[in-house]
Amino acid sequence: MKRSLKQREGWWGFLFICPWLIGFLIFTAGPMISSFVLSLYKYDLADANFVGGENYRRLLEQDPLFWKSLTNTVLYAIFTVPLGIAGSLAIAILLNQKVRGVRLFRTLFYLPSMVPAVASALVWQWVFNADNGILNQALGWFGLPNIEWLQNEKFTLWAFVMMSLWGIGGQRMVIFLAGLQGIPESYYEAATLDGATGIQQFRFITLPSLSPVMLFNLVLGIIGAFQVFTSAYVMTNGGPNNASLFYSLYIFRNAFQYFKMGKASALAWILFLILLGLTLIQMRLSKRWVHYEGETR
Secondary structure, eight states: OOOHHHHHHHHHHHHHHHHHHHIIIIIHHHHHHHHHHHHEEEESSSSSEOOTHHHHHHHHHHHHHHHHHHHHHHHHHHHHHHHHHHHHHHHHHHHOOOOHHHHHHHHHHHHHGOOOHHHHHHHHHTTOOOTOOOHHHHHTTTTOOOOOOTTSSHHHHHHHHHGGGGGGTTTHHHHHHHHTTTSSSHHHHHHHHHHHOOOHHHIIHHHHHHHHHHHHHHHHHHHHHOOHHHHHHTTTOOOOTTTTOHHHHHHHHIIIISHHHHHHHHHHHHHHHHHHHHHHHHHHHHHOOOOOOOOOO
């Protein structure tokens, strides 16, 4: 009787997850398997010839733009991820204070993340305009010359790094804010009674308590940085001289401009392996610095 009841519960549970399972197989697992198969073919929408791992070999050994796009993306991630996490945490701490109008400030800081990516790119294209952009006007107030932010390859990557700070009041800030509100006030009260300063409380209470949240934002931040596309496509389309040719943009070019679907699929799977490897490394290293409540070491 008990076995029959468990079987019925199991079938009902399977029935309830069937919509999600079918959607996953059709819209996620299916395309992933198809893209891997395509990566083994030289496919240009007309002819498909099986080449095995030739697409991967050519990317690694004979394609300078592959390494250029990967280098640009890695450099972008190196600068934007730490700056984004630090900026989001700083804003979250400010917005966690008990002051009048704090809800209005939270809304104002979150609003930029609601702007569509294309509209945001167009606004920043005007900000970085070499002739009458607001950024060069501000530099002129200090007697500094105009900079060709999007026309000079020496400054293009830095322009995109600055633009990335536009979104520090978005998702990551909200996650940090939720983490801050989950820290018990008794921790700070006890530390205050023991004579701990604000910096000491931040170092020994806030940071350890937020370490799981920081790990989560770090993983998402790296994944997001490696997938930067819209701003580069709208503002520079990879120029000048491929200075803003990011990895996702290079995948797009091969797939939808050159129609090299096999090569684009190989690029996508290399990106998947890179992100998987980085995520596994972070998870392994997290044992050294991430503190979970109730955990004993």
